[in-house]
Amino acid sequence: NAGVTQTPKFQVLKTGQSMTLQCAQDMNHNSMYWYRQDPGMGLRLIYYSASEGTTDKGEVPNGYNVSRLNKREFSLRLESAAPSQTSVYFCASSADRGRTEAFFGQGTRLTVV
């Protein structure tokens, strides 16, 4: 079972470069999320999408954009990468925004030099 698939797993960018992190889920979930994980900070929400066609900002949206391409896919774009965006990024999905748990991808380790 694939669950939530993120690509790439690792990436090194130069400051100012752009890239898109891809996420796809095969569980027919309505809600999808992007988090970043930094030491001592836990997981902080960047953006989320409650359903196809809708997106909302989370706690740390600056410097990022998202696209909910369809029900399966939710991408995260860095238009002009900065060293402060060095982090581990996780995509997650859940059936709804409430009682059901979220399922996570394996993460993307991004380094901006």
Add this chain to the structure above:
Amino acid sequence: AQSVTQLGSHVSVSEGALVLLRCNYSSSVPPYLFWYVQYPNQGLQLLLKYTSAATLVKGINGFEAEFKKSETSFHLTKPSAHMSDAAEYFCAAHQAGTALIFGKGTTLSVSS
């Protein structure tokens, strides 16, 4: 805004000892509550969840958590720690209509 607080960024126990990881939530309306575990270089996996059916929730690997509305708490326990329990643990809250919010995490170390 809703928030989740985990007391203690690092907890150390001996193998066989009780594990207690603390979590408090801030909302006046009890949210749905979750504990996740993260092993090194992996994603998060669900340990257990509270969805109002029962206040004592049992999860995988011998973990359990008790929801206490009066204390706005959802502490995670395991009677006897095992070396394989060493990992980072996250408490999370999910209120209807909002996104899943995490605490900062607690790293559990288990010594022999």
